[in-house]
Amino acid sequence: MFKGGYAGSALHIDLTAGKIERVALDEGLARKFIGGFGLNNKLAFDHIPQGIDPFSPQNVIIIGAGLLGGTAVPGSSKIMATTKMPINQAIGTAFGGGFSYMLKSAGYDYLIISGKAQRPCYIKIIDEEIELCEASSLWGKDIHEVTDELRARYGSTSNVIAIGPAGERLVRFALTLINKFATLGRGGLGAVFGSKNLKAIVVQGSRGVGVAREQEFMRLVDSLTETMLKIPFRNEWIRLGIYLGWPTWTKVGFVGKNWSELYPEDRATQLYGPQEYQKIFKATIACPSCPLGDKAVLEIKEGEFAGLVAPVSHGLGCVLSWGIRGDVGSLARAVKCHDLCNRYGLDDLTATALMDLVVDLYQAGIISRSDADGLELKRDFTTSMALIEKMGKREGLGDLLAEGFRAVVARFGKEAERYAVEIKGLDVMIDPRGHLEGMGAISQCVNPRGTYGIAGNSPAFRAGTTPDKIAKYCQRIGASTEAIQRICGPAEFNLGRLTKYAEDWYSVCCCLGICARQSVIQCYDLSLAAQLYTAATDWDISQEELLLAGERAWNILKLANVREGFTRKDDRLPDKFLEPLKTTAGEVYLMDYNRTRRLTRDDLERLLDDYYQERGWELARGVPTKEKLAQLGLEKEAATLPH
Numbered sequence: 001m002f003k004g005g006y007a008g009s010a011l012h013i014d015l016t017a018g019k020i021e022r023v024a025l026d027e028g029l030a031r032k033f034i035g036g037f038g039l040n041n042k043l044a045f046d047h048i049p050q051g052i053d054p055f056s057p058q059n060v061i062i063i064g065a066g067l068l069g070g071t072a073v074p075g076s077s078k079i080m081a082t083t084k085m086p087i088n089q090a091i092g093t094a095f096g097g098g099f100s101y102m103l104k105s106a107g108y109d110y111l112i113i114s115g116k117a118q119r120p121c122y123i124k125i126i127d128e129e130i131e132l133c134e135a136s137s138l139w140g141k142d143i144h145e146v147t148d149e150l151r152a153r154y155g156s157t158s159n160v161i162a163i164g165p166a167g168e169r170l171v172r173f174a175l176t177l178i179n180k181f182a183t184l185g186r187g188g189l190g191a192v193f194g195s196k197n198l199k200a201i202v203v204q205g206s207r208g209v210g211v212a213r214e215q216e217f218m219r220l221v222d223s224l225t226e227t228m229l230k231i232p233f234r235n236e237w238i239r240l241g242i243y244l245g246w247p248t249w250t251k252v253g254f255v256g257k258n259w260s261e262l263y264p265e266d267r268a269t270q271l272y273g274p275q276e277y278q279k280i281f282k283a284t285i286a287c288p289s290c291p292l293g294d295k296a297v298l299e300i301k302e303g304e305f306a307g308l309v310a311p312v313s314h315g316l317g318c319v320l321s322w323g324i325r326g327d328v329g330s331l332a333r334a335v336k337c338h339d340l341c342n343r344y345g346l347d348d349l350t351a352t353a354l355m356d357l358v359v360d361l362y363q364a365g366i367i368s369r370s371d372a373d374g375l376e377l378k379r380d381f382t383t384s385m386a387l388i389e390k391m392g393k394r395e396g397l398g399d400l401l402a403e404g405f406r407a408v409v410a411r412f413g414k415e416a417e418r419y420a421v422e423i424k425g426l427d428v429m430i431d432p433r434g435h436l437e438g439m440g441a442i443s444q445c446v447n448p449r450g451t452y453g454i455a456g457n458s459p460a461f462r463a464g465t466t467p468d469k470i471a472k473y474c475q476r477i478g479a480s481t482e483a484i485q486r487i488c489g490p491a492e493f494n495l496g497r498l499t500k501y502a503e504d505w506y507s508v509c510c511c512l513g514i515c516a517r518q519s520v521i522q523c524y525d526l527s528l529a530a531q532l533y534t535a536a537t538d539w540d541i542s543q544e545e546l547l548l549a550g551e552r553a554w555n556i557l558k559l560a561n562v563r564e565g566f567t568r569k570d571d572r573l574p575d576k577f578l579e580p581l582k583t584t585a586g587e588v589y590l591m592d593y594n595r596t597r598r599l600t601r602d603d604l605e606r607l608l609d610d611y612y613q614e615r616g617w618e619l620a621r622g623v624p625t626k627e628k629l630a631q632l633g634l635e636k637e638a639a640t641l642p643h
């Protein structure tokens with residue numbers, strides 16, 4: 001019996017049969033696998049057949065809301081989407097802002113979508129009115145057009161997840177956008193939608209989301225909201241978002257030329273810096289219930305793109321992708337490229353990484369001008385725009401790029417391999433050479449879905465954080481005293497061991513739907529998360545039990561990927577990061593956290609050993625042991641482990 005938190009129902013949607021079934025949420029399952037991340041991963045494990053082609057109708061898409069999604073808890077509106085990803089055949093759970101409030105208000109905690117519709121369709125969920133609707137007139141339209149059209153039909157407050165032409169054409173890194181501004185589905189969720197002839201999902205709910213112990217719940221919400229409203233840099237954050245970290249980004253984060261050179265600091269600031277950003281910033285957008293909104297609407301007021309209005313997930317995204325890596329020469333041009341990617345439904349981080357790759361191959365003479373459809377491939381605006389169009393339409397070279405890194409390497413041979421900077425077939429997000437931090441080095445390697453650094457985020461993200469601060473963080477997220485001793489010394493700070501706890505904490509937050517951006521997640525701790533869970537559901541839970549649920553959710557996702565053949569050999573930092581990074585101040589190397597010595601491949605292997613050991617996994621293969629799975633209550637699932 002659900003007294004609150006959960007809506008209590010789910011929808012199973014079979015697109016082949018055109019059948020929609022409303023099912024009751026299983027209480028035992030919801031207690032064991034919490035919210036979005038836990039339930040999504042368990043359902044993926046149960047419903048995605050081993051070895052299936054991501055584009056097979058048998059692949060499923062699970063869209064699930066976090067337990068606190070739809071309540072007044074600040075920054076808790078994340079929706080999770082899980083499927084087998086076409087970019088790398090991994091099973092991944094992506095998350096994005098919004099949608100969960102409306103889904104739960106309509107009465108549903110999650111959707112499982114299977115099969116393939118005969119003709120283009122979209123799913124309409126208006127409370128109890130659920131329908132598969134004809135979408136032929138929407139097919140071919142970009143994400144903005146589709147979202148606007150569906151909102152015109154079903155109301156401006158309805159929430160829409162949509163794909164663009166790239167998803168329809170099965171570009172393996174096509175993503176979806178929620179309400180035009182929140183990205184969802186790095187790794188090709190948009191292409192899985194396309195393979196099912198599914199253009200969009202639109203939802204409108206009117207019931208709200210109840211909680212069990214209202215007074216207790218609102219006391220926690222009020223106190224948390226007050227904390228967030230009092231954050232000293234709140235006003236700047238709302239205006240600048242991730243741009244606030246500009247000085248750090250220019251020193252270590254803006255790596256261009258296919259991970260070879262740090263972009264010159266003065267050029268970055270002159271072309272793309274905060275002053276330029278202020279000129280085009282139009283408004284902040286916040287996910288529902290978030291007092292720290294950092295998504296934005298940008299408006300170009302003059303020049304070649306005057307009149308362009310672009311909603312963006314965060315302002316710095318345009319700079320990281322097209323500004324630095326595309327070297328397009330102005331912030332307006334970077335916004336133009338970013339907006340075009342969004343309209344096609346292309347993941348622009350992967351798109352720029354592929355552009356970086358083919359420019360290097362062209363300059364090394366591995367790709368000829370005729371391979372490049374007559375283009376002279378350079379890092380500039382003309383090449384960037386041409387490749388986005390080609391990828392979005394799957395034309396010429398773009399058709400090959402649409403298949404991802406490994407297809408490019410397979411086409412151009414062994415020589416091309418060393419230029420492809422990827423982990424598990426997915427582009428790297430962060431260069432770990434500026435400082436060896438959680439997001440850069442280990443977390444990107446061990447994430448089961450491929451490179452996704454955010455899960456290992458911690459104060460160790462910033463170089464020079466004291467052991468004392470790291471210990472406090474570990475306490476906040478529930479690491480035991482013994483674990484903290486192993487992480488913080490006495491020999492040296494151990495990033496491999498810390499990553500396990502940062503991931504489990506991230507997993508807990510994803511189960512609840514809490515946003516992982518630093519401004520939000522830093523306001524939470526394990527104790528508060530457990531109190532919110534209990535007040536919402538009326539189910540008492542200890543901090544240890546909640547943390548165990550987070551660990552369970554992580555392990556079952558890992559197990560799903562072990563079943564797909566991923567092992568330690570795939571958890572490998574590309575050789576590129578063992579080479580020096582060129583900067584105007586000299587060469588920078590991959591160093592230990594305190595920057596006392598240069599790291600080798602052997603050091604990285606030792607950090608991986610530490611990570612697996614802390615997780616209680618087998619060292620040789622980097623996979624969960626049967627004992628660990630039994631401890632997490634996953635005995636049944638353990639039976640599927642390869643010997």
Ligand code: SF4
Nearest residue numbers: 286287290293294515
């Ligand atoms: S910090 Fe940004 S992404 Fe996170 S909930 Fe708030 S608006 Fe959404």
